[in-house]
Amino acid sequence: MDPATWRAVPYMLVSLAFGVGWFAVLAVAVPFSVALVILWVGIPLVLLTMFAWRGAAMLERRVLWAALGVRIADPYRTRPERGIGAHVGWLFKDPATWKDLGYLLLLFPLSLVEFVVSALSWVGTITLITAPFWHAQGEALLFGDVLAVDSWPGAVLSTILGFCMLAVTAYAVRGMAWLHGTLAVVLLSGSEEERLRASRARGIDAAEAERRRIERDLHDGAQQRLLSVAVDLGRAQAKLDHAPEEARLLIAQAHSGTKAAIAELRDLARGIHPAILSDRGLDAALSGLAARAPVHVDVAVELGTIDERPPPAVESIAYFIVAEALANMAKHAAATEASVRVTRENRQVLVDVWDNGIGGALVSAGGGLSGLADRAATIDGMLILHSPVGGPTLVRAELPCEW
Structure with missing residues (x-):
């Protein structure tokens, strides 16, 4: 069975708690803070509530990626540098703020249906598969007026039926996961126009x-x-x-x-733009970076033949992402080994920089990793950081291009 199905199963069963919790919080917080706006104290409460539901939507995007394999980048407009009024306007005028609210409100009924269907399906499936065990305990299984298992042939038949039901349940879970992911993409991601505008900015x-x-x-x-x-x-x-x-x-x-x-x-x-990158390509340029690193760095570049080199802009961005990631590793990670892997996947160049350091890296405004994300965004690429405290750290860049 596809591992993606097993990752979706716990999400279908526990997302109800998240949906109920946020529906209850928003059903109380939104009208209460709006009602207090006339007393001015409601204004900071409204802003706090909006930041809270945006934070919940951000968390949900990460959970969806881990559980359903649906990757959704945060679609928010760029935060203004200063000014309370500018920040308030930025918060209220961003369509993603209100789409986040819509998703969180819809999550309750959606997760309720998913929980009921998943729970009934899995309980029924497990019960049928374990029918011989219950029969051996001297207990008869009754499924309404449709099926009564009170003999060994019936128990064996129930087990066979249970395994058939297992396949049906698995497909039902995958189907619900696909529908949930599709709704999440519609509500939690920005429109193509917004995405391109943010990328250009x-x-x-x-x-x-x-x-x-x-x-x-x-x-x-x-x-x-x-x-x-x-x-x-x-x-x-x-x-x-x-x-x-x-x-x-x-x-x-x-x-x-x-x-x-x-x-x-x-x-x-x-x-x-390093000359070696233009003359000899990514493999030689990245090997040069690795040779100057303070620790051993394995380099693997698998992009096909030299005639299939990515466009110069993609090569340049990949080079500087690796250079900055290795520089950060040398300064902060206390790593003893690292690796760089560049591969081609369909119409993308994937750049992975891994180290066994102490982790805890963050993408903060004005930081080096933020600059790398901006570089990737110039060609509608994406930077993904996985750096738990204690390590290891993985920086992945997904750079779309045409050969």
């Missing part, structure tokens, strides 16, 4: 941040060195006639500064 922000980084590196590094070189050459020119030895020292100093500036410009260019 994150891509623009990531490009702007990269531009500022390059500008800062040029200003603080190579530009200052070249300015120093110009000053040294100017001083050398002034001393060339009456103090040639000092002029020679200044020229040597300028020469040294020029070489340092060239090295900085080369490093900056490598940070924008």
Whole structure:
């Protein structure tokens, strides 16, 4: 039997508690906080309630991925940087906020039906399969006016019928899981337009941040060195006639500064797009990153022949995701080994970076992992982080592309 079925079984049986709990909370909290708006105290209560149901929807998306294999990214619009009014407007104007509420309210009747059907099906199936056991205990099984098991032939027949019922129950559970997942995708994911808008916004922000980084590196590094070189050459020119030895020292100093500036410009260019990536592809570029890592890193790139290389934008994003993930590992993970695996799956490039460190990594605003997620979003990709406290950590990027 498909393992996905067994993952769906406990979800069908326990989701009723989640549905009942949130229906009860929202049925009380929403009208109560709205009624108190006229006294102003209701405004923070309304906002708190909205944040609460958004948090519950976020949790449900994670549970759906673990239980039903339905992956739904959080569809919320980008949070404004400052201003209470801007935050309130962002919360109320985001369609995902109200779709979350609709899902949580529908979860109660939906989970009730799923629980009843699942419970009755499994109880009936298990009872039929274990009929010989009950007959051996001297107990007759009665199924209404349809079936009475009071003999060994009847018990054996019930067991056979129970195994047939097991297949029917399994398909029923998978069918309910599919319907539940479909409803969740409709209500808990953003529309295609919203998703593309958010992806474009994150891509623009990531490009702007990269531009500022390059500008800062040029200003603080190579530009200052070249300015120093110009000053040294100017001083050398002034001393060339009456103090040639000092002029020679200044020229040597300028020469040294020029070489340092060239090295900085080369490093900056490598940070924008490493030459080895263009010339030899991901395998060689990632092997170079692994060689510079402080721990042993296994690298496996399985993308087919060189003629089947991904588009340059996909290769570049995959490279920098691995580079940032390995840098984070070196700084924070206390790992002793790691691995990088890049594979092709249909029309996607999958990038997995694993380490056996202490875990606990988070995607926080302004952090390195957040920047990686923004990079992936520029081509409608997705970054997935699994890093429980104590480890291990897995960073996975799913990058869609066309060959």
